[in-house]
Amino acid sequence: MAPQVHSDRLSLPIDDVQEQLQEIVADSDTCIILGETGCGKSTQIPQICMNLNRPGQIAITQPRRVAAMSLAMRVSDEVRSEVGEKVGYRVRFDAKSCESTRIMYMTDGMLLREAINDGLLQKYSVIIVDEAHERSLHTDVLLYTLRLAQRQRRAQGMDELKIVIMSATMNAHLFSTYFDNAPIYLIKGRTFPVEVLYAEALDGDGSDYLYNVLIAILQAHEQEPISDDILVFLTGREEIELTAAKLRDLNEKLSNKMAVYPLYAALKTAQQQKVFEPAPEGERKVILSTNIAETSLTIPGVRIVIDSGKVKLKTFTAVDGIDVLRVERISKAQAAQRAGRAGRESSGKCYRVYSSKDYERMKQSSIAEILRSNLSAVILELISMGLKNIKSIKLIEQPNQEMMDSAERQLKGLGAVRDSKSGKKLHLTEQGAIMAKFPVEPPLSKVLLSSSSLQCCEEALTVVALLSSEELFLQSDEDSATVTRRKVSSTEGDHVTMLNAYALYKMEKNKKTSNKQLAAWAHECGLNLRALTHATKVRKQLREIAAKEGMTIQSCGADRDKLRKALSCGLFMNACEYDNQKDAYRLLLSPSTLVRIHPSSVLARSRPAYIVFSQLLRTTDLYAKDVSVIDRSWVETAISEFKKRK
DNA sequence: GAGCACTGC
Numbered sequence: 001m002a003p004q005v006h007s008d009r010l011s012l013p014i015d016d017v018q019e020q021l022q023e024i025v026a027d028s029d030t031c032i033i034l035g036e037t038g039c040g041k042s043t044q045i046p047q048i049c050m051n052l053n054r055p056g057q058i059a060i061t062q063p064r065r066v067a068a069m070s071l072a073m074r075v076s077d078e079v080r081s082e083v084g085e086k087v088g089y090r091v092r093f094d095a096k097s098c099e100s101t102r103i104m105y106m107t108d109g110m111l112l113r114e115a116i117n118d119g120l121l122q123k124y125s126v127i128i129v130d131e132a133h134e135r136s137l138h139t140d141v142l143l144y145t146l147r148l149a150q151r152q153r154r155a156q157g158m159d160e161l162k163i164v165i166m167s168a169t170m171n172a173h174l175f176s177t178y179f180d181n182a183p184i185y186l187i188k189g190r191t192f193p194v195e196v197l198y199a200e201a202l203d204g205d206g207s208d209y210l211y212n213v214l215i216a217i218l219q220a221h222e223q224e225p226i227s228d229d230i231l232v233f234l235t236g237r238e239e240i241e242l243t244a245a246k247l248r249d250l251n252e253k254l255s256n257k258m259a260v261y262p263l264y265a266a267l268k269t270a271q272q273q274k275v276f277e278p279a280p281e282g283e284r285k286v287i288l289s290t291n292i293a294e295t296s297l298t299i300p301g302v303r304i305v306i307d308s309g310k311v312k313l314k315t316f317t318a319v320d321g322i323d324v325l326r327v328e329r330i331s332k333a334q335a336a337q338r339a340g341r342a343g344r345e346s347s348g349k350c351y352r353v354y355s356s357k358d359y360e361r362m363k364q365s366s367i368a369e370i371l372r373s374n375l376s377a378v379i380l381e382l383i384s385m386g387l388k389n390i391k392s393i394k395l396i397e398q399p400n401q402e403m404m405d406s407a408e409r410q411l412k413g414l415g416a417v418r419d420s421k422s423g424k425k426l427h428l429t430e431q432g433a434i435m436a437k438f439p440v441e442p443p444l445s446k447v448l449l450s451s452s453s454l455q456c457c458e459e460a461l462t463v464v465a466l467l468s469s470e471e472l473f474l475q476s477d478e479d480s481a482t483v484t485r486r487k488v489s490s491t492e493g494d495h496v497t498m499l500n501a502y503a504l505y506k507m508e509k510n511k512k513t514s515n516k517q518l519a520a521w522a523h524e525c526g527l528n529l530r531a532l533t534h535a536t537k538v539r540k541q542l543r544e545i546a547a548k549e550g551m552t553i554q555s556c557g558a559d560r561d562k563l564r565k566a567l568s569c570g571l572f573m574n575a576c577e578y579d580n581q582k583d584a585y586r587l588l589l590s591p592s593t594l595v596r597i598h599p600s601s602v603l604a605r606s607r608p609a610y611i612v613f614s615q616l617l618r619t620t621d622l623y624a625k626d627v628s629v630i631d632r633s634w635v636e637t638a639i640s641e642f643k644k645r646k
Numbered sequence: 647g648a649g650c651a652c653t654g655c
Contacts, residue, residue: 064653092655109655138654236651265652290651312651325650369653377655439655471650541655599647620648 012040030182036189056125061108072105108138133167135368192343203355228303229285263289305342318406375407384436447570456556465539470531481526493628568634598623
C-alpha cells in the first residue's frame with residue numbers, strides 16, 4: 001500500500017515512485033538512493049520506512065543541526081502531529097521526542113556519540129544517512145560503524161539493521177562498493193537549468209582573482225535584470241569586506257545601485273539575517289559569501305552566481321602534526337554545487353571567473369574531510385566502541401598510513417591507549433575510556449582528566465569549553481574594548497585571560513540584564529557573545545560528564561599554576577622552548593620546527609622561556625595560538641617518556 | 647604585528 005499523500009503538501013518528484021522505493025527498501029538490507037535537491041527524499045523516505053512497520057526507531061541523520069530540526073518540523077506537519085510525538089529530533093543541547101517517537105531526525109555526530117555507548121545501535125531498525133555525498137568526517141565514520149553494527153547484528157542473530165544511504169548523484173559507486181554492491185536507485189530531481197559562462201580570457205591566470213571577480217560582478221550588474229539577485233563565492237572574511245567596500249565605493253557612480261551584503265559564519269547573527277531581507281526598492285542585492293552559502297544557507301531570490309573558483313581549506317599534515325589553512329582551487333563537483341544555487345527557484349546563470357580549460361583541470365571531487373583531518377579523536381572513538389585492531393579499520397576512503405600512525409602516536413602519548421603484550425592490538429586504558437566520553441579533542445580531554453587530580457577542574461572546564469567555541473575576543477578599535485582586554489589580560493597567558501573574561505561575563509549575566517543589554521555589554525567589551533553562550537552550554541555538558549565519571553570537581557581559586565599544570569599534561573606535545581638567536585620557539589619534541597606566538601596572543605610581545613599552546617596553524621608563518629607560560633619541569637616526565645617510546 | 651573556510655559531538 002502506498003503511503004497517503006496529503007493534499008496540502010506540494011507534489012514532489014518522489015511521489016511517482018513511492019511504491020518502487022518501498023519495495024527496494026523492504027527487499028535490501030542496504031540501499032543507496034540518489035536524488036538531487038528538491039526531490040523530496042529527506043522528508044518522504046523516512047515515512048516510507050515507517051510504513052514497513054518494523055519494530056524499533058527509524059533514525060535519519062543530517063550533517064547540520066538546523067536541517068535536522070527543520071526537517072523534523074516539516075514531517076511532523078505532514079503526519080499531522082506535534083514535533084516530538086511521532087516525529088522527533090535530537091541534536092546537541094536540544095531534543096524533542098517521546099516514547100512513541102517513530103522517526104528521529106538527528107545530526108550524524110549525535111548518532112555517532114550514541115554508538116560509543118551501544119555499538120550495535122539496538123534501538124534502531126532503520127538508519128538513513130542523508131547528504132552522504134558531503135562526506136563530512138562524522139558521516140564517514142558513521143558509515144563505518146553502521147557497517148560493523150549491521151554485520152555484528154547479523155552474526156548474532158539479532159534484528160536486522162537496515163541502512164539507507166541518500167546522496168546526490170555523485171560518487172554513488174563508492175557507497176555501493178562499500179556496502180557489498182548495494183543496489184542504487186535514482187530519483188529524478190526538480191531543479192531549474194543554469195546557464196554556465198566561462199571567462200575564457202583568464203585561462204591559466206590565477207593571479208588576481210579578486211580583481212577579476214569584481215569585474216564580473218560589475219559586468220553581471222550591467223547586463224542582467226535588476227530584479228535578479230547575485231550570489232558571489234569568495235574565500236574569507238577579509239576579501240569579502242574588502243570587495244564590499246570597493247563595490248560600495250563604485251556604487252556612487254552607478255545609476256542602478258547595488259545593495260551589498262557580506263556573509264560569513266563569524267558575522268554577527270543580526271547581520272547574517274540581513275541577506276534574507278529584500279533589497280531597498282530599485283536596488284540589486286549582491287551577496288558576498290564564503291562557502292557557508294553552498295549548503296548551510298539558502299538565500300531566496302538568487303538567480304545569478306559568480307564563482308571565484310577558490311575555497312579556503314584546512315589540511316592536517318601528519319608528518320609534523322600541523323594544520324595548514326590555505327586558498328585552493330575548488331573541484332568540479334563543488335563548482336556544480338555553487339552553480340546550482342542559481343537554479344533553486346527558477347532558471348539562472350553562473351559566471352565562472354575562470355576558463356573552461358581551467359575547469360577541466362579541476363579535480364572531479366574535493367578531497368574528503370577524513371583524508372585531511374587529525375584522526376586521533378576518531379580512532380579513540382572507534383577503540384572505545386570495542387575495536388582492537390586499528391589495522392582492520394576500513395573507511396570508505398582510507399587515510400594514508402602516516403595519518404593513522406600519527407593518531408596512534410598521539411593517543412599513546414596521552415595515555416589513552418597502549419599496546420597489548422603481543423603488540424598487535426591496542427588496549428583502551430582506564431584514562432582513555434573516560435577521555436572518549438568527552439566530546440572534545442583528545443589533548444583537551446586529557447587536560448580535563450588531569451585537572452581532576454590537580455584540583456582545578458572548574459577552571460579547566462571553562463577553558464576547554466572556550467577552546468571548543470568560536471574566537472572569544474573580537475577585533476575592535478573601540479576604547480572600551482581595549483580597557484576590557486587590559487582588565488582581563490594575564491601574564492600567565494591566553495588561557496588564564498580567557499578564564500578572566502568568562503568570569504566577567506558570568507558576573508554581568510548574574511546582574512540579570514536582558515539579552516539585549518547583555519549583547520550591548522559584550523559589544524562594548526569586544527567580546528563574542530555567541531562564543532560565550534555556546535561555551536556555557538558546552539561547559540555544562542562537560543561538567544555533567546566529569547561528574548558521571550567520578551572526577552573530582554574543585555576550584556583552584558587564585559592558584560592558577562594548577563590550571564597551567566593541567567594544560568601542560570594534555571598539551572605537552574605542544575610545549576616549546578624559546579630560542580634567543582632565532583627569536584622564536586622550538587617544539588621540545590621537534591626542535592627543528594620554529595614557531596612564533598600569534599600576534600593576537602597576550603604573550604605576543606613577551607618572551608617566556610617555556611610555553612604550551614592549544615593550536616598550531618600555518619598561514620603566513622607558523623603560529624601558536626592560545627599560549628600559556630609554563631615551567632619546564634611540568635612537562636619533563638611526559639616528554640622524556642614520549643621520546644623513549646619513539 | 648597578523649588576521650580562522652565550514653560543520654559537529
